[in-house]
Amino acid sequence: MRLVFAGTPEPAVPALRRLLDDGRHEVVAVLTRPDAPAGRKRRLQRSPVGQLADAAGVEVLTPVKASDPEFLARLAALAPDCAPVVAYGNLLRPAALAIPPHGWVNLHFSLLPAWRGAAPVQAAIRAGDAITGASTFRLEEGMDTGPVFGTVTEPIADDDTAGSLLGRLADSGAGLLAATLDGIADGSLHPVPQPGEGVSLAPKVTVDDARVRWTDPPLAIDRHVRSVTPAPGAWTEFRGARVKIGPVTTTGFDDLPPGEIVVERRRVLVGTAAAPVALGTVQPAGRPAMPAVDWTRGAQPAAGERFDLGERSDGGGR
Template structure:
């Protein structure tokens, strides 16, 4: 089957590699977000998906909008049978959806209809879900509401960050996407409508969403920090400056006010609404990430000082 793959970040690479390496389908082109500035020099850099396509000699399309006439003309000229999608990062208008005979098939990192939207993995970790997964479905105009081809499930481990969980789902999801494309190609797979109940939404997580509220219970603090690791990254304020926080560990001793710091020889505790948490890595402005104990010694944390 002739394919045009749409994706942008590293999480899409396992799926693109699986499709290229299958030997059963032709990846005629990829669609990815335009090159963006990166590094100190702010030079324009190809997206991870675009860079992988370049390595394989695959045509790369970088429309600013998927409704651009030039892009649509080129897409029609390529005449894909199907367009697999993994984290492309832009809306697809109906005029683009109508081009491939078998539609655009998205790999979404949740078990739909749960956690529709831009940040399903972060939402699953923050909600304390024990099971999540990935779903392949045909894209329709309504957000993540199209009929489903296939589903896989994955256990959410107690210490999972969103990044670690997403890495596992990206690898497992690549196999699901490939089997979905195989099934569409040989006519053995039909999509089924999503259930009408159980719909939840996972909007994009902003930097403000990643601020740690130490007046919340320890379990909520733990989940939030893991949910926003590595992106956009948890943070709090200390002495009026923003510091970044890595995953914490819930502990069952000591009684501290919310955000109050207690520096011990081998750990730094911060109070919550319930039990304290032990801080992991801390990054102060202009500094590298370091163990919380090293940060506390360098900052000379005084008794009673707090994170807010």
Template structure:
């Protein structure tokens, strides 16, 4: 089939690589515009754009797929399908209608669970034991289209969002290729999503990643894993943001520690929660590189009973 691929971050690369080397005809890549990042505000290309240029493919970077020029270019190419992996932009109905077989999205959850921009992060924060990936045809609703295929993936106890997304991106690339092969062969028909089991996974921003240390330790640990590597779970220490992760939980035999209070021994740094203390493995102070928690604690000389700053409204 004639394909135009849409994707942006690293998670899109396994699928882009596989499709570029498949028996399908990859015509072009749509990705987000170049963006400025870092302290120097250097203009950077999306990972998908970098890879597409390496393949010698035409790259389109519209601010919106509503752009009439983009839609005209797409119509002229007349693709049979547009595979999508983490593109990061809504596809309007006029563009959805252009490819003969529609836009085929690879979504990193078992739909209808975790519809939205951050399915992997929300699955971890919620404590799910199983997740997966789904290929489905895009329609006007948010991740509501009919499903072509799924795969399942066990969530491991120490998985971060980065770990889990990496595994799903590679397994999902195979699922996407198999889906496109089935569509081309006429052997695959999508089925509607069930009406029950729907959950939403909106984007997690920096404010969402702030830790509430008055919660149970297990909930805090899940949020840390779900926000790693981005945007990074954090709290405040001496008036500056401090990112945390990974962490482990002490057992029920551990001496209790008030929420937010730090306890330092020769070998570890503990942080109090509503239940058992957390053992900090790594911390990332503002403006510095990540470091082992004991090294950080020795450097800042934590006083007995000193606390990180709790979110506003927390009872100390």
């Protein structure tokens, strides 16, 4: 089949690379988000998917909106049979959805209908799910509501971060997407409607969402921090300045008041709603991440000093 591949960030790269390497289908173009400023000098940079397409000599399409008439005309001229999608990040309207005869086939990193939305991996870790996976489905106007072609499953380890789990799902999902396209091409695979029960939503995680609330129980804090690592990154405030923190370790030691910092010889404890947690890394603004004990040598928290509790002023939750 002739394919137009739509994707933008690094987790979409394994799927595009798999399709290019397999050679069973022809990737005639790649659709990705426009070049964006990156790095300290804020120079325009091609997306990871766009960079791979450039290296492979594949045409790259970067419309600001996928409804742009010029883009729609070019897409029609390319005459794709099918358009695989992995984390493209732009809304596809009916005019674009109607062009490929076999539609747009989305690779989504959850077991649909669980965790529909922009951040399924983060949501699965935060909820304490034991199993997640990836699904391929036919894209339609609803958010991740289309019929499903196939799935793969993946266990969630106790120390998984969103980054480590997404990396595994990107690799296994690439194989699933390739197999789905093969089945569509030979007519052996047909999508099945999603069940009406078991639907859960996973909206985009913002920087504000990533703030640590020390009045939560330790297990919830552990899951929260891992769910936003590496991006957007868990953070808290110390003496009015924001610091990022890496994954924590739960402990069974005596309670500390929420947010209170206790420095031991080889670890740093912080109080929660129950037992304290041990910090892993701390990253002050403008500096690299460092072991928590090293951070305390410079910060020198006083006895009884605390991180900001992270509670919203209106008393609401995250």
